Amino acid sequence: MMSKRQDANSQHNDTKALYDKQILNSAFGVEGQNNTKFDRISFNDARHASIKQLNQCHKATRKLSDDKYNSDGELIEEAQYMVRESPRQFQYNKxxxxxxxxxxxxxxxxxxxxxxxxxxxxxxxxxxxxxxxxxxxxxxxxxxxxxxxxxxxxxxxxxxxxxxxxxxxxxxxxxxxxxxxxxxxxxxxxPQGENIVCLTPKCYSLYNENEQNEEIVSLVNRMKRVSEKKANLTTNDYIKCLSDGCNIIATTNNLQMKMGVMSMISMEKSALTGIGDKMVELANGCCASFMYGINADHYLIER
Structure with a gap:
């Protein structure tokens, strides 16, 4: 696949090169770290969600919507819950x-x-x-x-x-x-630029701004857990998150098919937090690996 992408770039076939690039970028995650191989997610009403919570495979439950009633007080739609289970056994052919x-x-x-x-x-x-x-x-x-x-x-x-x-x-x-x-x-x-704001790994904003041009020109914005195109965040959001320590919220819309009916679910997620959940961040900005019982206060920083 790598040689195919190189051939496409040599032939200036941008469409084919982008197609091969997407396959290469996603191959590792899809084949080796695809959670669908190890996790099972289902959408249930309150009764079925409570039953699945008693299972040893249960991992987490999130409420998606509340009960809906009509003007007469009759229940027309039950609350929906998203239940995540991790099966004790699974089949994997790679x-x-x-x-x-x-x-x-x-x-x-x-x-x-x-x-x-x-x-x-x-x-x-x-x-x-x-x-x-x-x-x-x-x-x-x-x-x-x-x-x-x-x-x-x-x-x-x-x-x-x-x-x-x-x-x-x-x-x-x-x-x-x-x-x-x-x-x-x-x-x-x-990408290359004049300035960069880095909050956590895979979460940064690359932009141009100098003394001659005070206007911020965003070149690349990267974030996790939300779609970069749908979030509509700017470099100023990254700077605000870094300087004020605030949490930037973004709304995402996902389509869900249930009982032959297509629905759109809007969810609010933390797009920018400045908090890394895969490492321990020290006071001087350095990062250390997670170790059981060890937090940032246990590290000595030489000044």
């Missing part, structure tokens, strides 16, 4: 070890790039790690104030010889082919 290896190997390659390339030839005092995820990193770099912001790492190189010998193992170069730019275990630059 090798789970491939999923585990992919996740662990990506972390190894991530650290390999940082310690065996960046730290050896780049002046880290001029680079700040803003946000990191399994397969991506967001860097704020102090380079040239004249050339703009699309100059890569060339103003931060401290060991030019080492950089020239090894940068093609990781990074693309001028006039390289699509296969060389998108090589496996390599890195490529995607």
């Amino acid at each position: 090798p789970l070890q491939e999923t585990v290896f992919t996740l662990d190997n990506s972390k190894f390659q991530y650290l390999n790039f940082v310690y065996n390339f960046l730290y050896k030839c780049i002046d880290i005092d001029r680079v700040h790690f803003c946000n990191m995820d399994t397969d991506s990193m967001y860097l704020a770099i102090a380079g040239s104030q004249i050339e703009g912001y699309k100059y890569g790492l060339k103003y931060m190189i401290k060991d030019q010889l080492f950089y020239d010998q090894h940068y093609k193992e990781w990074l693309p170069w001028d006039n390289c082919t699509v296969a060389e730019e998108k090589k496996l275990m390599g890195l490529t630059t995607e």
